[in-house]
Amino acid sequence: MRFDVQVKISLKKGMLNPEASTIQRALALLGYEVEDTDTVEIIKFRLDEEDRNIALKEVDDMCQRLLCNPVIHDYEIEIIEEEK
């Protein structure tokens, strides 16, 4: 089966996010007042696996080993089976 995978990676609560602070400051310099700026990264790909649970386990391994730093990141995995 073929799956569409999305991994949503964000910083854990309480971690400083310098990218978000910079965006907020730059917006303020242009006159836009916004609050609680935050950034999230999404990594998308396609994957062939026998079933949904195996795919989920494999993507979780990828997150732990490469895509995320579990010390500082939270991640959410979304798997959708592709229609044929």
Add this chain to the structure above:
Amino acid sequence: MRFDVQVKISLKKGMLNPEASTIQRALALLGYEVEDTDTVEIIKFRLDEEDRNIALKEVDDMCQRLLCNPVIHDYEIEIIEEEK
């Protein structure tokens, strides 16, 4: 009114995405075969505006002036009114 805003920024079709290629190659080195890897960035913030249309117009201006590069990026704006 207070709005929760999400801006989803992706590269236009046909643009090279070196980050995605690197992720795909690194996953392959670890033995994970995935395809069509892509990355999307989400910028989230809160905004006070009189109504939804004004907020949307303001966020679109932010995208054009600072958040995106309209030559290479596509962006999608999502605005949700916060409950009181």
